[in-house]
Amino acid sequence: MITIQDIAYVRSGTADLETAVGFAVDMVGLELVERTEDRAFLRADNRHHCLSFVAGEAGVLASAFTLADEDQLADAETELAAAGLTVTRGDKAAAVDRHVREFIAFEDPFGNVVELVVDQKEVPTPVNFARAAGITEFGHICLDAPDVRAAHKFWTRHFSMKVSDWIGDAACLMRFDPVHHKMAVFKGAGPGLCHMNFQVASIDDVMRSWHFLVDNGIEIEQGPGRHPQSGAVFLYFKGPEGLTYEYSYGVRRIEDDDAWRVRYFDPSEPDAIDMWRGPTNRCASQPQLRGLAAG
Ligand SMILES: CC(C)C(=O)/C=C/C(C(=O)O)=C(/O)C(=O)O
Numbered sequence: 001m002i003t004i005q006d007i008a009y010v011r012s013g014t015a016d017l018e019t020a021v022g023f024a025v026d027m028v029g030l031e032l033v034e035r036t037e038d039r040a041f042l043r044a045d046n047r048h049h050c051l052s053f054v055a056g057e058a059g060v061l062a063s064a065f066t067l068a069d070e071d072q073l074a075d076a077e078t079e080l081a082a083a084g085l086t087v088t089r090g091d092k093a094a095a096v097d098r099h100v101r102e103f104i105a106f107e108d109p110f111g112n113v114v115e116l117v118v119d120q121k122e123v124p125t126p127v128n129f130a131r132a133a134g135i136t137e138f139g140h141i142c143l144d145a146p147d148v149r150a151a152h153k154f155w156t157r158h159f160s161m162k163v164s165d166w167i168g169d170a171a172c173l174m175r176f177d178p179v180h181h182k183m184a185v186f187k188g189a190g191p192g193l194c195h196m197n198f199q200v201a202s203i204d205d206v207m208r209s210w211h212f213l214v215d216n217g218i219e220i221e222q223g224p225g226r227h228p229q230s231g232a233v234f235l236y237f238k239g240p241e242g243l244t245y246e247y248s249y250g251v252r253r254i255e256d257d258d259a260w261r262v263r264y265f266d267p268s269e270p271d272a273i274d275m276w277r278g279p280t281n282r283c284a285s286q287p288q289l290r291g292l293a294a295g
């Protein structure tokens with residue numbers, strides 16, 4: 001069993017580094033911590049970065065999680081290889097590029113590239129947010145997979161993840177600490193990053209950002225609304241090259257694992273996704289979620 005400590009970063013390719021960075025800074029509000037000719041690193045909290053862009057082909061390159069130390073990394077390597085996965089150890093230069101001491105990479109059974117890292121660099125200074133979006137931290141990662149049940153089996157068999165809630169066969173929300181979910185899998189045609197989430201400090205921040213993004217002509221995919229699963233007030237919006245960002249406030253914490261009963265939400269019920277029953281554009285951008293939408 002591989003014990004996950006936390007989410008680490010999303011690494012994304014971009015065919016237009018300037019536009020990708022501009023959006024992440026000016027619209028999302030992240031701090032640009034480092035920029036080279038073909039790289040950019042952005043942060044939302046004390047992690048050196050939670051999002052990096054690499055110039056090249058557009059699309060997610062990897063989603064990463066932190067492990068406690070090298071022994072656990074070596075054990076993870078052994079366990080995943082024994083499960084039949086091809087595991088690659090990152091070389092020194094690649095580790096430096098990720099601002100971690102060591103890492104391994106593998107593809108999950110659906111083709112999502114996942115990196116497990118040790119000693120992600122911590123930056124103790126306060127984040128110099130580019131705008132006052134109220135971001136408190138990098139909140140969660142959501143991956144796509146064509147078979148969410150099989151993805152759940154993979155992630156809970158090999159990793160210290162527990163399912164918190166199901167949304168039919170279309171989504172599985174998982175936790176590895178008291179936060180309701182820091183990892184989710186959504187039904188998708190293939191591998192991909194469904195979205196990356198940033199927690200914000202208040203409902204006011206979600207609503208202010210909604211107005212700000214609309215005023216700036218940004219495509220709102222869904223929200224503002226409230227998810228019945230985590231209880232969070234959410235807003236999904238689309239960045240360049242199809243990268244979906246989410247702000248949310250008020251995610252539930254599950255302090256007592258033994259007392260928690262996994263819930264199953266029927267996606268055909270009107271409140272299953274959004275207790276406020278707001279409209280959604282998510283079906284347009286993610287046809288595989290059609291049927292999940294109440295609006
Ligand atoms: C839009 C999906 C299907 C949904 O309802 C997701 C739930 C939550 C939550 O409960 O907070 C998420 O944030 C998520 O998985 O993205």
Ligand SMILES: [Fe+2]
Nearest residue numbers: 140142197246
């Ligand atoms: Fe989310």
